[in-house]
Amino acid sequence: MDVSPFPYQGPLEPSEVSGRDGLITDLVTRITRRKVTALLGPRRYGKTSVLRRVASELTEIETVWVDLYEVSSLADVAVRFDTALAGARGRLAELARRYSLEVSLNLGGLKVSLAGPARNRPDPALSFALLLEVLVRTATSTPTLLIVDEFSSVSKVAGAAGAMRTAFQHHYRDFGLVFAGSQPSMMRSLFTHQPQPFYGQADLVDIGPLDAAAVDDIVGRGFAGTERRAGRLGQLIFDYSGGHPQRSMQLADCCWENTPPGGFGHDAWADGLAQMRRLCADPMERMFSDHTASERQTLRALAVSGSIFGLEADLLDLAKSTAQGARTTLIDSGDLVADDAGKLRVTDPALADWIRERFPL
Numbered sequence: 001m002d003v004s005p006f007p008y009q010g011p012l013e014p015s016e017v018s019g020r021d022g023l024i025t026d027l028v029t030r031i032t033r034r035k036v037t038a039l040l041g042p043r044r045y046g047k048t049s050v051l052r053r054v055a056s057e058l059t060e061i062e063t064v065w066v067d068l069y070e071v072s073s074l075a076d077v078a079v080r081f082d083t084a085l086a087g088a089r090g091r092l093a094e095l096a097r098r099y100s101l102e103v104s105l106n107l108g109g110l111k112v113s114l115a116g117p118a119r120n121r122p123d124p125a126l127s128f129a130l131l132l133e134v135l136v137r138t139a140t141s142t143p144t145l146l147i148v149d150e151f152s153s154v155s156k157v158a159g160a161a162g163a164m165r166t167a168f169q170h171h172y173r174d175f176g177l178v179f180a181g182s183q184p185s186m187m188r189s190l191f192t193h194q195p196q197p198f199y200g201q202a203d204l205v206d207i208g209p210l211d212a213a214a215v216d217d218i219v220g221r222g223f224a225g226t227e228r229r230a231g232r233l234g235q236l237i238f239d240y241s242g243g244h245p246q247r248s249m250q251l252a253d254c255c256w257e258n259t260p261p262g263g264f265g266h267d268a269w270a271d272g273l274a275q276m277r278r279l280c281a282d283p284m285e286r287m288f289s290d291h292t293a294s295e296r297q298t299l300r301a302l303a304v305s306g307s308i309f310g311l312e313a314d315l316l317d318l319a320k321s322t323a324q325g326a327r328t329t330l331i332d333s334g335d336l337v338a339d340d341a342g343k344l345r346v347t348d349p350a351l352a353d354w355i356r357e358r359f360p361l
């Protein structure tokens with residue numbers, strides 16, 4: 001059995017990342033020049049994949065990778081940093097362990113002690129501050145890149161960003177520092193709103209969709225490498241996905257599954273798309289029904305007629321002010337994105353497609 005050349009679950013291996021050369025070079029340069037950077041983009045646009053690749057290209061630098069996905073308390077944040085530091089390698093790991101011992105911190109053991117009996121439980125804020133101190137001391141002693149992925153989640157934990165800012169602020173030139181996050185508006189506001197601890201502390205870099213040539217290349221190589229030919233499939237996939245990386249890969253996989261060795265990918269288009277729609281039906285229905293009524297109407301208007309004020313909006317009796325309010329919420333959550341020309345669209349092409357199928361004109 002062939003393994004599919006189109007993985008679409010979770011981040012890619014560094015060697016699997018393509019179509020992002022400009023962004024990768026830009027990030028490598030920024031890190032080398034010690035420019036604090038925040039990488040912004042919707043979920044599944046390939047932020048983690050690109051950063052993995054960047055880390056692998058910076059061979060002289062050890063990476064500490066903190067994943068703050070859905071953190072819910074300061075203890076939780078501290079544990080993520082503890083896990084990240086304990087998972088580091090090489091000289092960085094050695095130094096981190098040494099410096100931890102000096103402040104009586106059991107690196108990698110924070111989760112256990114925070115879950116222990118209440119009377120022995122360390123203060124999470126204190127543990128976090130100590131950990132950050134160890135991290136900064138380590139990172140300033142050996143070439144280090146600190147990646148804080150899903151940083152937007154810190155907005156839910158009082159004091160977390162402030163503690164990080166306090167620890168990092170005098171060391172921006174001492175180690176590489178990149179933040180990444182999936183809620184673009186929240187990420188933006190963490191770095192551009194005055195009261196935020198990281199206000200003005202990072203350059204913002206957007207990750208966009210893949211371009212048509214990149215999708216065509218990825219699809220073409222995936223098929224060619226498994227004794228199939230893509231033919232016009234790359235273009236068909238791009239037309240559907242608008243370059244959304246994960247959906248492009250998922251649809252490519254569905255088409256690939258329906259292409260026999262020696263066959264042409266574009267001949268499998270109808271079957272591949274049908275398979276994609278079957279796979280997405282339930283998740284899309286759930287995703288759609290999780291929105292409020294006015295958000296659902298706005299998504300519908302946009303997906304079906306390309307505008308939140310168009311024909312479909314009239315049909316749905318969607319008032320202009322309601323649509324404008326919902327639009328703001330949906331942009332903030334990353335459910336809508338503007339393309340280069342400023343035209344708004346539903347971020348997830350599978351959701352847009354599901355809406356159009358479910359509510360035809």
Ligand SMILES: Nc1ncnc2c1ncn2[C@@H]1O[C@H](COP(=O)(O)OP(=O)(O)O)[C@@H](O)[C@H]1O
Nearest residue numbers: 007008010011044045046047048049245246249
């Ligand atoms: N450069 C790329 N080329 C092809 N597919 C990609 C690329 N980057 C991301 N993807 C697809 O998107 C999926 C999610 O990538 P990931 O890095 O986890 O996104 P994010 O961190 O933005 O949520 C991957 O499993 C892969 O299918």
Ligand SMILES: [Mg+2]
Nearest residue numbers: 047048049149
């Ligand atoms: Mg990610």
